[in-house]
Amino acid sequence: MTTEMNEAPAVETLTMAKAINRALRDAMSESNKVVLMGEDIGKLGGVFRVTEGLSAEFGEKRVMDSPLGEAGIIGTSIGLAMKGYRPVPEIQFDGFVFPAFNQITSQLSKMHGRTGKNFEVPVTIRIPFGGVIGSVEHHSESPEALFAHTPGLRVVTASSPHDAYWGLRKSIESPDPVIFFEPKRRYWMKGAVNFGHTNFDPFTAEVVRAGKDLTIATYGALVPVALAAAQAAQEGGYSVEVIDLRSISPLDVETVAESVNKTGRLVIAHEAPTFGGMGGELSASITERCFYSLEAPVLRVGGFHMPYPVAKVEEEYVPGIDRILEAIERSFTY
Amino acid sequence: MPEQQTTVEVPSNPWGIPARLQLLNEEAQLQHDDKFSPYVEDIDRETLQQVYRTMMLTRRFDDEATALQRQGQLALWAPCKGQEAAQVGSAFATRPEDFIFPSYREHGVAISRGIDPGELLALFRGVNTCGWKPQDHNFQAYTLVLAAQVPHATGYAMGLNFDADFGNERDPNSDEKPAVLAYFGDGSSTEGEVHESMVFAASYNAPVLFFVQNNQWAISVPFSTQSRVPIATRAAGYGFEGLRVDGNDILAVVAATRYALEKIRAGEGPVLIEAETYRLGAHTTADDPTKYRTNEELESRTLHEPIGRLEKYLRAQGTPDSFFEELMAEVKEYGASVRNSALNLQNPRFEDFFERVYASAHPLVQEEAQWFQEYQEGFEEQN
Numbered sequence: 151m152t153t154e155m156n157e158a159p160a161v162e163t164l165t166m167a168k169a170i171n172r173a174l175r176d177a178m179s180e181s182n183k184v185v186l187m188g189e190d191i192g193k194l195g196g197v198f199r200v201t202e203g204l205s206a207e208f209g210e211k212r213v214m215d216s217p218l219g220e221a222g223i224i225g226t227s228i229g230l231a232m233k234g235y236r237p238v239p240e241i242q243f244d245g246f247v248f249p250a251f252n253q254i255t256s257q258l259s260k261m262h263g264r265t266g267k268n269f270e271v272p273v274t275i276r277i278p279f280g281g282v283i284g285s286v287e288h289h290s291e292s293p294e295a296l297f298a299h300t301p302g303l304r305v306v307t308a309s310s311p312h313d314a315y316w317g318l319r320k321s322i323e324s325p326d327p328v329i330f331f332e333p334k335r336r337y338w339m340k341g342a343v344n345f346g347h348t349n350f351d352p353f354t355a356e357v358v359r360a361g362k363d364l365t366i367a368t369y370g371a372l373v374p375v376a377l378a379a380a381q382a383a384q385e386g387g388y389s390v391e392v393i394d395l396r397s398i399s400p401l402d403v404e405t406v407a408e409s410v411n412k413t414g415r416l417v418i419a420h421e422a423p424t425f426g427g428m429g430g431e432l433s434a435s436i437t438e439r440c441f442y443s444l445e446a447p448v449l450r451v452g453g454f455h456m457p458y459p460v461a462k463v464e465e466e467y468v469p470g471i472d473r474i475l476e477a478i479e480r481s482f483t484y
Numbered sequence: 485m486p487e488q489q490t491t492v493e494v495p496s497n498p499w500g501i502p503a504r505l506q507l508l509n510e511e512a513q514l515q516h517d518d519k520f521s522p523y524v525e526d527i528d529r530e531t532l533q534q535v536y537r538t539m540m541l542t543r544r545f546d547d548e549a550t551a552l553q554r555q556g557q558l559a560l561w562a563p564c565k566g567q568e569a570a571q572v573g574s575a576f577a578t579r580p581e582d583f584i585f586p587s588y589r590e591h592g593v594a595i596s597r598g599i600d601p602g603e604l605l606a607l608f609r610g611v612n613t614c615g616w617k618p619q620d621h622n623f624q625a626y627t628l629v630l631a632a633q634v635p636h637a638t639g640y641a642m643g644l645n646f647d648a649d650f651g652n653e654r655d656p657n658s659d660e661k662p663a664v665l666a667y668f669g670d671g672s673s674t675e676g677e678v679h680e681s682m683v684f685a686a687s688y689n690a691p692v693l694f695f696v697q698n699n700q701w702a703i704s705v706p707f708s709t710q711s712r713v714p715i716a717t718r719a720a721g722y723g724f725e726g727l728r729v730d731g732n733d734i735l736a737v738v739a740a741t742r743y744a745l746e747k748i749r750a751g752e753g754p755v756l757i758e759a760e761t762y763r764l765g766a767h768t769t770a771d772d773p774t775k776y777r778t779n780e781e782l783e784s785r786t787l788h789e790p791i792g793r794l795e796k797y798l799r800a801q802g803t804p805d806s807f808f809e810e811l812m813a814e815v816k817e818y819g820a821s822v823r824n825s826a827l828n829l830q831n832p833r834f835e836d837f838f839e840r841v842y843a844s845a846h847p848l849v850q851e852e853a854q855w856f857q858e859y860q861e862g863f864e865e866q867n
């Protein structure tokens with residue numbers, strides 16, 4: 151046996167669910183201060199099997215199948231963090247975070263400042279988000295703007311297994327609370343995870359496709375959709391750059407501004423309703439910074455001003471390739 | 485030091501756990517209870533046969549829906565198998581004017597309230613969020629956010645009191661005294677909204693019955709994680725009565741619910757019933773219960789399921805074979821009709837969802853609806 155064979159390969163192909171599982175496992179192995187809490191995350195391994203095997207490996211004390219109360223899960227996570235732990239609570243679905251909204255927005259976000267910087271509360275809340283999984287009410291929502299609007303919270307997403315692994319590792323290491331949104335329809339998407347990427351910064355955007363005529367900024371589950379739209383636009387003769395924002399708060403406006411100063415056009419896409427969404431924030435920031443570079447107004451493609459609709463029509467609600475292409479077309483014909 | 489004998493009195497039931505009511509035991513033998521037996525004395529065999537029929541229809545409906553989901557015809561299904569006595573029994577004890585707030589597994593209650601299979605399946609087929617008009621059945625839409633319906637039920641009950649106090653009753657001469665029922669599960673009982681609801685219900689003496697089906701599991705989490713004592717024990721802490729019943733015993737469920745509703749109608753405030761039952765099926769069709777519960781547990785619980793117990797009792801009471809045979813035929817036909825009603829559900833039009841967001845015109849929604857229409861027409865022109 152060679153020594154190399156005993157070492158874990160630096161790069162492995164994993165599904166996003168497995169990459170997140172690995173991130174939790176590695177974080178827990180490194181520090182016994184990392185504890186998990188949530189509904190059905192232990193024996194069952196979570197409804198998406200993201201925490202599978204962790205209860206068996208680390209025991210029921212560190213992987214808690216908690217009583218059924220989100221305010222309790224987040225509120226006690228805050229207390230655990232004050233006692234020196236790094237809790238990683240799971241909210242089972244996006245639509246079920248709201249019983250904990252008070253604890254997150256009034257307490258978690260403010261604890262550091264309001265205790266005169268004497269308490270850090272490194273709580274990382276994992277939330278599967280987004281739609282197109284054919285589910286029922288409250289299982290397909292995108293509430294990220296509600297949290298990004300709250301000072302004191304960091305809000306992060308991932309669009310690939312690699313970013314999910316490192317995004318979560320770095321979120322857990324962060325001294326600030328992080329809401330980590332996992333695009334649930336990509337849990338089974340495979341990709342290479344480079345375990346050597348230790349200087350990964352989850353609070354930055356990444357250019358995932360280079361182009362020169364127009365920029366698409368998006369995040370989460372829509373990144374592959376935007377890439378497909380860019381590819382289709384390429385066939386129509388447009389060179390489209392795609393940026394995965396990754397972090398929603400902080401928002402890496404610099405990376406987007408640099409791109410827009412080059413392309414002069416920006417389309418922002420997200421599943422969340424357009425009104426009051428992240429697209430509006432980014433659009434304003436870019437208009438402020440890139441006014442003289444812009445050749446067309448910044449356009450937003452998002453969900454409509456309605457509750458996430460029933461499964462039979464959800465694909466008409468969520469932006470797909472066609473909706474993004476339509477916006478690209480509108481930008482060019484402005 | 486002088487020898488001193490101190491006797492510390494250890495109460496046998498320090499938390500005041502309510503006794504478990506059973507009127508028809510596991511062997512289908514009648515049990516007598518001074519307080520509760522009178523509440524089912526009037527129920528003759530024919531009536532009980534009708535209750536049995538509804539339980540059988542519920543079981544068949546549930547099996548059919550599970551099969552439909554397996555065949556890709558439903559997005560999801562939450563089976564109620566094993567909970568038919570708790571559901572049909574409690575619904576049987578209600579009056580049509582009582583208003584019910586279900587969670588999402590109360591199919592036996594829904595069927596008892598006259599909701600059609602297709603209406604009930606619309607949510608699970610992903611064509612609608614509520615397939616029926618709640619006011620037609622005094623049965624609210626299913627609620628999927630756990631426990632959220634419990635304060636609604638309490639507020640609705642407060643409104644019933646206001647109606648009487650403010651003279652807003654539809655018919656002031658009517659002797660109807662409607663009550664409200666809130667259904668929720670053992671897991672949901674942990675949510676803060678349940679606590680707040682009980683405080684409000686007590687403070688305002690709201691005519692509401694909190695009906696907990698303790699089916700022992702909240703997905704993969706056992707009841708022991710939610711509570712050290714039966715949930716019925718909590719009622720005393722809020723200052724109202726808590727009853728604990730064998731939820732697979734149809735007579736106990738009917739008696740307890742009738743008793744509770746009588747008390748509530750008399751203005752004697754909220755009541756909590758905990759029906760101890762068992763979820764024989766998966767949490768939903770997306771769940772794999774073999775990950776967290778043993779086959780032995782399931783087998784022993786299956787022995788105590790409610791329909792077999794009632795059938796045994798009915799047969800002992802002299803219900804003829806022909807009744808069961810005819811019912812089997814009816815149930816089979818019903819199964820086919822459930823299937824058809826699911827497959828015949830109309831797919832919704834996305835456009836219609838713009839119209840339901842607000843009760844009055846909203847410019848942003850109108851603008852988006854208009855945009856969407858033009859966007860769609862753009863495709864039609866291309867084709």
Ligand SMILES: Cc1ncc(C[n+]2csc(CCOP(=O)(O)OP(=O)(O)O)c2C)c(N)n1
Pocket residue numbers: 189218220242246249589628629630668669670671672673699701702703763767
């Ligand atoms: C607020 C909220 N949190 C989590 C969920 C996800 N979830 C759906 S059902 C369920 C378990 C509910 O258990 P219980 O209340 O006992 O009802 P049962 O399903 O057993 O009928 C969970 C955790 C939810 N629907 N709503």
Ligand SMILES: [Mg+2]
Pocket residue numbers: 669670671697698699700701702703
């Ligand atoms: Mg339960």
